[in-house]
Every structure is written in C-alpha cells, then in structure tokens.
Amino acid sequence: MTTIQMIDAAAARLKGHARRTPILTSPFLDEIAGRRVLLKAECLQHTGSFKFRGGWSAVSALEPEVRAKGVIAFSSGNHAQGVAAAAKGHGVPAVIIMPEDAPALKIANTRALGAEVVLYDRATGDRDAIGADLAQRRGLTLIRPFDEPLVIAGQGTVGLEIADDAGVEQADVLVCCGGGGLTSGIALALEARAPGLRVRPVEPQGFDDVARSLAAGAIQRNDRLSGSICDAIITPQPGDITFPIMSRLCGPGMAVTEEEALRAMALAFQRLKVVLEPGGAVALAAALFHGDSIEGDAVIAVASGGNVDAAMFARALETLD
Amino acid sequence: MTTIQMIDAAAARLKGHARRTPILTSPFLDEIAGRRVLLKAECLQHTGSFKFRGGWSAVSALEPEVRAKGVIAFSSGNHAQGVAAAAKGHGVPAVIIMPEDAPALKIANTRALGAEVVLYDRATGDRDAIGADLAQRRGLTLIRPFDEPLVIAGQGTVGLEIADDAGVEQADVLVCCGGGGLTSGIALALEARAPGLRVRPVEPQGFDDVARSLAAGAIQRNDRLSGSICDAIITPQPGDITFPIMSRLCGPGMAVTEEEALRAMALAFQRLKVVLEPGGAVALAAALFHGDSIEGDAVIAVASGGNVDAAMFARALETLD
Known part of the structure; x- marks a missing residue:
C-alpha cells in the first residue's frame, strides 16, 4: 500500500534525476474554459512522459545486489522508455518485452535508451x-x-509538485487515466498536502472503465482494447x-472524444508551446470543453505525455481554425 | 548602460510574473551533437517568447504616474505580445503599431492581450x-x-537563470540573435555570474549582420530585410x-540554414516536446549541426520563442525521417 511517506521517499530518490515540470497557463485557454486553467506539463519529463518517475522510483528502491541483475517490463510505450531510462541511469540492465508489430520507432527508441x-x-x-x-x-x-x-509512489510526486506550485487551494485536478x-x-499526495484539490480521472469516450468503475463501486472492464488514438491510456x-x-x-470520472483530444493538442501547441500525445491531452480537453461539469474558478489538468x-x-494541427 | 545591478533589479521585478523556464535535455540530441546539449526553453515563457521579460522589465520600472498613461511599441511579432501582456499585467494601456498586412492571427492575439x-x-x-x-x-x-x-536588463534575467540552473562551468551559450x-x-549576466560561459550569437545564413559586425569590429548591415522564415530575428x-x-x-557568431532551423524544430518536437519557431530554433540548430565550430563537452542553446x-x-515535421 502506497503511503504519503513512500511518496516523500520517492521524491527524495528522484531529486536531481526527474525533472520538476512547470505549470503552464495562457489567458487564451482561460477564456475557452471559462476559468483559470493550470497545465502540469509532464510531457516535459525525461522520456516524454510521467512514466520515468515511476520507473525511477521502483528501480532506485531495489536492494543494490538485486538491482544489479536488472529489471524487466512489458510495454510498447511510455512505460518501456521510463523503465529503460531509469535502469540506464542506475547502470543496470533492462529487458523490455514488446510485441513484434510495435512501431519501429518505439522499438528503436527503447533500444537507444540502452534496453534489450x-x-x-x-x-x-x-x-x-x-x-x-x-x-x-x-x-x-x-x-x-x-x-x-513503488510505481504509484513515483507518480505521486507529480501531486507533491502540484501541491507546492499550483497556488490554488480548491480545484478539480484532472488526470489522464489508464x-x-x-x-x-x-x-494520495494531494490527500496529505492539498486536501482541497480533488482528483478526477479523464479517459477517452468508449474506454472509460475507470469512470464506470467509480460510478458502480466495483471494477468494470472496457468492451474494446484497441481502436483509440489515445493508445497510451487504454x-x-x-x-x-x-x-x-x-x-x-x-x-x-470524465470522458472526452478523440476530436476533443486533438483540439486540446492543437491549443497546447498554439498557446503553451508544448507537444502532447492524444492520451496525454484528454485532461486538458476535459478542462477546456467540459467545463459545465467542473466547479470553481480554476482547474488543474495534468498533461501526462x-x-x-x-x-x-499534423492531424491535430488541422483542427485549428 | 545596462549593469548586472539592473539585471538583478529586473529579476526582482519579474519574480512571480515571468516564468522561470526549464532547461531541457535528451540523450538523443546529445548523440547528434556529439556533446551534451542543454536547451533553455524560453518558448515556454508567457506570450511564447523571451520578449515578455524585456517588456515587463521596462513597464515595471516606469514611475507609476508615467506608466498609468500607457506604453507604445512598434512590432508585428513577439515584442508586441510581450509589451501588451506586460502592460495588461500592470493594468495600463498599450498601443501597438503594426503594418496593416501583418498576419491576422498576430493582430488578433495582440488585441486579445488587451492592446490597442x-x-x-x-x-x-x-x-x-x-x-x-x-x-x-x-x-x-x-x-x-x-x-x-531596461529591456536588455529584462532579457538578461535569462542569463541569471542559466548561471544558476545549467550546472556547467565552461561552455558556449548559443543565443538566437536579432x-x-x-x-x-x-x-552581461554571465560575465558577472558564470564567466566560463561564453555567449555566441546565432543567425540565419544571409542575415548574419551581428556575426559580420563582430568579425569586422564595426556595425554591418544586412543586404536583405525579408525573405527568411526566421522573421522573428531579422x-x-x-x-x-x-x-x-x-x-x-x-x-x-554562427549562422545556420533554414533547413537546419526546420530540422532543429522537428527534433525539439520529437525529443523535448516543445514548440519552437524558426527564428527561435537557430541556436539549437547550431548546437546540433555545427558542432565542429564549438568546443567543450557541453553546449547551452537558448530557444527564444x-x-x-x-x-x-507541419513543414518542419516533414524533415523527420
């Protein structure tokens, strides 16, 4: 069970290794949303997603003689790169198991980060x-x-930074959720450090297992497991x-359309100068286009990758006027 | 004459208003450059460029009764938005003089920031x-x-942050230069705070007035004043x-081709997840593609906008393999 003490300990292990990502704002986005929008730009994390935090947290917590033998992960995406980079940073081997039809670029990137x-x-x-x-x-x-x-504790360090940096005491915190x-x-981090900030998961429509599970009070499955451009969070x-x-x-929970995710990517390009992937843009999309189900004069959205x-x-940019 | 005391004073006035922009890195860029590349991501500044710093520095230094009457600037680009946002932040009027053939989006953006x-x-x-x-x-x-x-003092705060955050004592600091x-x-900031860091201006080929002026020891003009995609620094x-x-x-000074600037934009997209404009990418382009005229095992590049x-x-993205 992850505790705030474990998150604090992960933050100490990540210090000097993970990037403290900025919170970005734009008056143009505020106007669209009808309230202040604060974007935690975790796309600027090493390897381009928050997954580096969880990977580093887990690898750094291993006993040295165990760690020296190496780590293994199943992933064709952001988790693969996060674990590979964390292992490389510790000078230990990483083996990543991927389907052979994974995109060549993702395979090449993971190998370039030193993984087998x-x-x-x-x-x-x-x-x-x-x-x-x-x-x-x-x-x-x-x-x-x-x-x-330990992975949850690493990801929780995003919450510690939001609690420290957002300057907001009451708000919904929208998080892209797989x-x-x-x-x-x-x-967990906000419960301890900023209890007025309430986390809400955001998913693509049709893949909203978390939202439905929360509503039902029991774990629900998605009908489909592929066919979304938001592949990182399916x-x-x-x-x-x-x-x-x-x-x-x-x-x-909240759910957004693919079109809304693409428009959020385009607005992040135009107004904040950051690059989001579709799955990393769903929280911003919810903040911008689903304001009627959000309360308060500010909203925090986490851009996860x-x-x-x-x-x-290029397809996202085509949604700009 | 701008002094380090003026830069420190500008930093104090900017505190809580300008963003302290991150320094981003990627092992993939290091490999291309043949040395560590540290990118000061000033594209993440308010209004999307460093110009906000100079604008805020100048507006905030005015006597209140003078400031209350408002400010005026000639610009169709980043300076316009920087001054407009700084004036708005102080609650005073801004008038921006623009050619009537300026892009409609730039006119609209400047108006949306409250300027006349x-x-x-x-x-x-x-x-x-x-x-x-x-x-x-x-x-x-x-x-x-x-x-x-006062504008130079505001821009100099970028140098203070590089001195504090780069963690490098000896390196060339490549700066996109108009x-x-x-x-x-x-x-000026680095002379006082990190004298081992040497600034070198970077310009587009064919518009390298600063490089030629430095070489000649006297101010030289460009033959042409338009026709570059790097319009922000012409x-x-x-x-x-x-x-x-x-x-x-x-x-x-150094000079890069337009093709190199576009490739640097694409690599910043792919590896750092930030959006650069062509004129804001020339320093990164020099770091990546002109390494033979740089010394040392690290280089710092400022991404200005x-x-x-x-x-x-989209044209830049087409340069990716």
Missing part, C-alpha cells in the same frame, strides 16, 4: 511466459506499469491496487 | 511619425524592442547599445 528489447508474436507467443522465463533465468525484477506501490497509477498517486480495467485508492479519493508521431500531430 | 492595435500602410504611412504623434498626444512611453537598457537584446543581456543591423556589449563579451503557425510547423 525482446519481441514476441502477439498471435502465437505467450508474453507472460516469455517474461517469467527470462526473469527467472537472469534474476530480473519485474516493474509493473501501475499496480505496484490503469490508474498516476491518478491514484496524485490523489487498459482493460483499473488496477487491483489503484482502484481502491481512486474509489476512496477521486471525484467522478508527449510521445506522438509527426503524422498524428 | 494601430495599423499603418507600409507603402504610404510613416510609422515613426504615427507613433510619435500618438505618444505625444497621449503621453505614452515608447518601449524599444532591443536598444533600451537586434541583440537577448544576446547582450545574457552576456533586423537591419545590431543595435547601437547592444553591439558594444556583444563586441566586448561575445565569441564569434515558439510563435509559429501550423503550416510552418
């Missing part, structure tokens, strides 16, 4: 068996993407560890 | 006469874009105030 990439065939390979075999033979430690207390690691970590269901935290601390290719970004 | 925009016909209007008449009738104070000690306000301000010649400062403190339209940004 092991590819498997989605149709015929058993990812978990491959990983378990490798982990056992080489003594690697598995770093889970969200249902892992498995719930970032959302639950921020919620998960089957909330985590067994993250869901009880969100259930206790979070306000109602910016790893987007040029073609998708 | 006065348009003139480039072919038949006398900009200076219009401005002088308005200034006299309404008691407005003219804020010059670079040849003004009239030289940012370059000379940073140079000026006829270095300023009468900025040139002696640059001449005393700066290393040799990010006010670029979607079409030009």
Whole structure:
C-alpha cells in the first residue's frame, strides 16, 4: 500500500534525476474554459512522459545486489522508455518485452535508451511466459506499469509538485487515466498536502472503465482494447491496487472524444508551446470543453505525455481554425 | 548602460510574473551533437517568447504616474505580445503599431492581450511619425524592442537563470540573435555570474549582420530585410547599445540554414516536446549541426520563442525521417 511517506521517499530518490515540470497557463485557454486553467506539463519529463518517475522510483528502491541483475517490463510505450531510462541511469540492465508489430520507432527508441528489447508474436507467443522465463533465468525484477506501490509512489510526486506550485487551494485536478497509477498517486499526495484539490480521472469516450468503475463501486472492464488514438491510456480495467485508492479519493470520472483530444493538442501547441500525445491531452480537453461539469474558478489538468508521431500531430494541427 | 545591478533589479521585478523556464535535455540530441546539449526553453515563457521579460522589465520600472498613461511599441511579432501582456499585467494601456498586412492571427492575439492595435500602410504611412504623434498626444512611453537598457536588463534575467540552473562551468551559450537584446543581456549576466560561459550569437545564413559586425569590429548591415522564415530575428543591423556589449563579451557568431532551423524544430518536437519557431530554433540548430565550430563537452542553446503557425510547423515535421 502506497503511503504519503513512500511518496516523500520517492521524491527524495528522484531529486536531481526527474525533472520538476512547470505549470503552464495562457489567458487564451482561460477564456475557452471559462476559468483559470493550470497545465502540469509532464510531457516535459525525461522520456516524454510521467512514466520515468515511476520507473525511477521502483528501480532506485531495489536492494543494490538485486538491482544489479536488472529489471524487466512489458510495454510498447511510455512505460518501456521510463523503465529503460531509469535502469540506464542506475547502470543496470533492462529487458523490455514488446510485441513484434510495435512501431519501429518505439522499438528503436527503447533500444537507444540502452534496453534489450525482446519481441514476441502477439498471435502465437505467450508474453507472460516469455517474461517469467527470462526473469527467472537472469534474476530480473519485474516493474509493473501501475499496480505496484513503488510505481504509484513515483507518480505521486507529480501531486507533491502540484501541491507546492499550483497556488490554488480548491480545484478539480484532472488526470489522464489508464490503469490508474498516476491518478491514484496524485490523489494520495494531494490527500496529505492539498486536501482541497480533488482528483478526477479523464479517459477517452468508449474506454472509460475507470469512470464506470467509480460510478458502480466495483471494477468494470472496457468492451474494446484497441481502436483509440489515445493508445497510451487504454487498459482493460483499473488496477487491483489503484482502484481502491481512486474509489476512496477521486471525484467522478470524465470522458472526452478523440476530436476533443486533438483540439486540446492543437491549443497546447498554439498557446503553451508544448507537444502532447492524444492520451496525454484528454485532461486538458476535459478542462477546456467540459467545463459545465467542473466547479470553481480554476482547474488543474495534468498533461501526462508527449510521445506522438509527426503524422498524428499534423492531424491535430488541422483542427485549428 | 545596462549593469548586472539592473539585471538583478529586473529579476526582482519579474519574480512571480515571468516564468522561470526549464532547461531541457535528451540523450538523443546529445548523440547528434556529439556533446551534451542543454536547451533553455524560453518558448515556454508567457506570450511564447523571451520578449515578455524585456517588456515587463521596462513597464515595471516606469514611475507609476508615467506608466498609468500607457506604453507604445512598434512590432508585428513577439515584442508586441510581450509589451501588451506586460502592460495588461500592470493594468495600463498599450498601443501597438503594426503594418496593416501583418498576419491576422498576430493582430488578433495582440488585441486579445488587451492592446490597442494601430495599423499603418507600409507603402504610404510613416510609422515613426504615427507613433510619435500618438505618444505625444497621449503621453505614452515608447518601449524599444532591443536598444533600451531596461529591456536588455529584462532579457538578461535569462542569463541569471542559466548561471544558476545549467550546472556547467565552461561552455558556449548559443543565443538566437536579432537586434541583440537577448544576446547582450545574457552576456552581461554571465560575465558577472558564470564567466566560463561564453555567449555566441546565432543567425540565419544571409542575415548574419551581428556575426559580420563582430568579425569586422564595426556595425554591418544586412543586404536583405525579408525573405527568411526566421522573421522573428531579422533586423537591419545590431543595435547601437547592444553591439558594444556583444563586441566586448561575445565569441564569434554562427549562422545556420533554414533547413537546419526546420530540422532543429522537428527534433525539439520529437525529443523535448516543445514548440519552437524558426527564428527561435537557430541556436539549437547550431548546437546540433555545427558542432565542429564549438568546443567543450557541453553546449547551452537558448530557444527564444515558439510563435509559429501550423503550416510552418507541419513543414518542419516533414524533415523527420
């Protein structure tokens, strides 16, 4: 179970390694939203997403002799890069298991960060068996993407920074939400340090398992697991560890359309000069376009990542007038 | 004459108003450059460029009764928005004189920041006469874009932050250079606070008046004044105030091609998740693609602005593989 003490300890381990990302604002966005909008620009984190924090938190907490053998993760996306960079920063091996149809650029980027990439065939390979075999033979430690207390503690450091830097005492804090690691970590940090800030998960429409789970009081699954441009935050269901935290601390979830996510990316380009990926833009989209379900004269949105290719970004820019 | 005391005083006036912009890095950029690259991301400043600092510095230093009458500036670009936002922040009027063929978006943005925009016909209007008449009738104070000690002091606060945050003692500091306000301000700050950091102006090829002036030891003009995509940093010649400062403190100038500026924009998108305009990317371009004329194992590049339209940004993204 992640505690505020664990989040503080993660912050101490991350100091000098993770970037303290800025909170950005623009009067043009305030006007669209009808209230002040504060964007926590976690897209500016190392590796382009908040995942570096959780990766570093987990790797840095391992006993040195365990860490020296290396770590392993399953991911074709931001978690892969976060774990790879964290392992490299500690000078230990990282093995990342990816489907062989993952985008070539993501495979290349993960390798360039020093990781060994092991590819498997989605149709015929058993990812978990491959990983378990490798982990056992080489003594690697598995770093889970969200249902892992040390990872949640690392993501929670985003919440500590919001509590320190936002200068707002009462507001909704909208968080792009996949498995719930970032959302639950921020919620735990704010519970302790800024209890007037209430976390609300934001998801793409059609993939709002967390919002439905919160409403139902029990874990709900998504019908589909693919087919969204917000691929970074599509998960089957909330985590067994993250869901009880969100259930206790979070306000109602929100869901935005893909078009709204693309427009939020374009406005972040135009007004804030930062690059967001679709899944990293859903919280800003909710702040800008769903203001009628938000209360208060300010809203905080967490931009969770910016790893987007040029073609998708160009598509977002086409939404500008 | 701008002094380090004036820069410190400007920093005190800017505190809580200007953003302390982050220094961003990526191992992928280090590999291209052959050394560590530290990017001072001033594109994340309010209004999307460093010009907000100079504008705020000048407006905040006025006597209250003078300031209350308002300020005036000639600009169709970043200086206009910087002065407009600074005046708005002080609750005083701003008049911005722009050519009537300025892009509609820039006119709209400047108006949206609360400024009164006065348009003139480039072919038949006398900009200076219009401005002088308005200034006299309404008691407005003219804020010059670079040849003004208080503006230079404001831009110099970028140098104070580099001295504090870079963690590097010996390096070239590459600065996107137009009239030289940012370059000379940073140079003065670093002379006092980090004398091992040497400022070098970077310009577009064909518009390298500052580099040629430094080499000749006397002010040289550009042959052309338009026709560059790096419009934000195209000026006829270095300023009468900025040139002696640059001449005393700066290393040799550098010049990059438009293609290099576009590639630097694309790499900043891909690896750092920030938006640069062409003129704001020339320093990064020099760091990445002209490493043979740089010494040392680290280089600092200042990204001066990010006010670029979607079409030009899409053109930059096309340079990615």
